[in-house]
Amino acid sequence: MALVPKHIKQLSPYQAGKPIEEVRREFGLEKIVKLASNENPLGPSSKVILAVTNSLKNTHRYPDASGFSLRNRLANKFNLKLENVVLGAGSEGIMSVIMRTFLLPTDEIIAARNSFIGFRVLANSSGIHTNWVTMRDYRYDLNAMAKCINEYTKVIYLANPDNPTGTYFTKDEFDQFMKKVPDRVIVILDEAYFEFAMNKKDYPDSMYYRYDNVITLRTFSKAYGLAGFRIGYGFGHEDLIGNILKVKLPFEPSLPAQIAGLTALDDEVYLNYALKINNDGMEYITSSFKKIGYDFIESSTNFVTLILDSPLEAEILCSELLKRGVIVRHLKGFGWAECVRISIGTMDENKYFISILKKIILK
Ligand SMILES: Cc1ncc(COP(=O)(O)O)c(C=O)c1O
Structure with missing residues (x-):
């Protein structure tokens, strides 16, 4: 449409992490773990x-x-x-x-x-x-x-x-x-x-x-x-x-x-607890990656990014996790097509993610 400036036409719509309900509907799953949007997994204080x-x-x-x-x-x-x-x-x-x-x-x-x-x-x-x-x-x-x-x-x-x-x-x-x-x-x-x-x-x-x-x-x-x-x-x-x-x-x-x-x-009690849960989760997830032999970027945040061998491997990993109810973020849209970002969850969520990840790798 001539009314829309060129720089706006060229934009791609923002793709947020998949909502939990959408994944539940699409795959008919009971348990969904969302580790895709760098949110705090504990809920508000x-x-x-x-x-x-x-x-x-x-x-x-x-x-x-x-x-x-x-x-x-x-x-x-x-x-x-x-x-x-x-x-x-x-x-x-x-x-x-x-x-x-x-x-x-x-x-x-x-x-x-x-x-x-x-x-x-x-x-x-x-x-x-x-x-x-x-x-x-x-x-x-x-x-x-x-x-x-x-x-x-x-x-x-x-x-x-x-x-x-x-x-x-x-x-x-x-x-x-x-x-x-x-x-x-x-x-x-x-x-x-x-x-x-x-x-x-x-x-x-x-x-x-x-x-x-x-x-x-x-x-x-x-x-x-x-x-x-x-x-x-x-x-x-x-x-x-x-x-x-x-x-x-x-x-x-x-x-x-x-x-x-x-x-x-x-x-402050909530904040310190949230930081501790994040620290423990980061430690657990990154040490699991090391055991599996996955490359990742050392992170000082509430998420960690995996570096896979190819964009295809990253894409397959995300879709295999999604089918089993774990939502993570393929970083193709960010410009890192070989990377997958995982937000740190509660310890239960982190353990569930790693257990599913191991099943996918051993398949
Ligand atoms: C680097 C960075 N800046 C800003 C934001 C946005 O934060 P807010 O929710 O405060 O708008 C995010 C959210 O993911 C972020 O990763």
């Missing part, structure tokens, strides 16, 4: 459920457009001012506002090829020219990204740790990179998996840096188990955040989402 349930009686009212309570709580926790904090419908929601706030048609973006698919969609749908920089050994090549900076560069997107590789760039690499980034360039530092990586000694927690041109994005979707609420947050210089707030939809995130975030932030 019981404190969140209680607080959100209580908040429902107020949902005939619009939520607080300034998001005061949660922004204030985040500002206190991270020793910032309210003016440095923005909330959004997931961190992806904030990313989308950042693109609308700062980019002009003549600007350019730099991002890693085959990194987070959500950003790829945003960049491609913006119509802004993007320099996609190839990764090296499943890691960001920050030197190559810095070399792409030119007079038109306005935004650089970095996911640390990255999805779908699970790798991170180190403090040294980040320091070297930032020396080469001019102040007029905005760095979106997507730390969706921050909580899983924060204890690594060489992981650069962006909150210690406070660069004026870096916007840090974090989320309640992963470690806090609130993906369905759609709530994330961002930190940055007050000038940047102030302008993002002008462009953002005023009543996002929803009232229950704001309450969920506020409650989750104070529930």
Whole structure:
């Protein structure tokens, strides 16, 4: 249709992990284990459920457009001012506002090829020219990204740790990179998996840096188990955040989402438990891969990516697992056709996955 711009026509629709009910219908299975979307397998904390349930009686009212309570709580926790904090419908929601706030048609973006698919969609749908920089050994090549900076560069997107590789760039690499980034360039530092990586000694927690041109994005979707609420947050210089707030939809995130975030932030018991379950699960799944003789990428997140011998082998593995009720993610659409990403589940789910995997291999 002539009404649709070329860059929109060229987009492929986002393919989310298969929903559990669809797999149940298609294969007539009782037990389904979904390890496909990097969600927290535990469900939200019981404190969140209680607080959100209580908040429902107020949902005939619009939520607080300034998001005061949660922004204030985040500002206190991270020793910032309210003016440095923005909330959004997931961190992806904030990313989308950042693109609308700062980019002009003549600007350019730099991002890693085959990194987070959500950003790829945003960049491609913006119509802004993007320099996609190839990764090296499943890691960001920050030197190559810095070399792409030119007079038109306005935004650089970095996911640390990255999805779908699970790798991170180190403090040294980040320091070297930032020396080469001019102040007029905005760095979106997507730390969706921050909580899983924060204890690594060489992981650069962006909150210690406070660069004026870096916007840090974090989320309640992963470690806090609130993906369905759609709530994330961002930190940055007050000038940047102030302008993002002008462009953002005023009543996002929803009232229950704001309450969920506020409650989750104070529930450290839940967070520590979720991180422990993830650690144990990662240890179990990766040691099983080693025993089987599978190659995988060392991950600092809540998922791990297998490297198979060929795209065909990866495709067959996914469909064989699916037939038996285990949903994992073939990374063909991400640009890694030989890879399969597995999100860490509960220990029961992890054991079920490995038992099915062994049956498939021995078949
Ligand atoms: C690297 C990365 N950034 C952002 C997101 C989106 O998170 P949210 O649910 O906060 O929009 C994801 C979700 O998978 C992700 O992997």
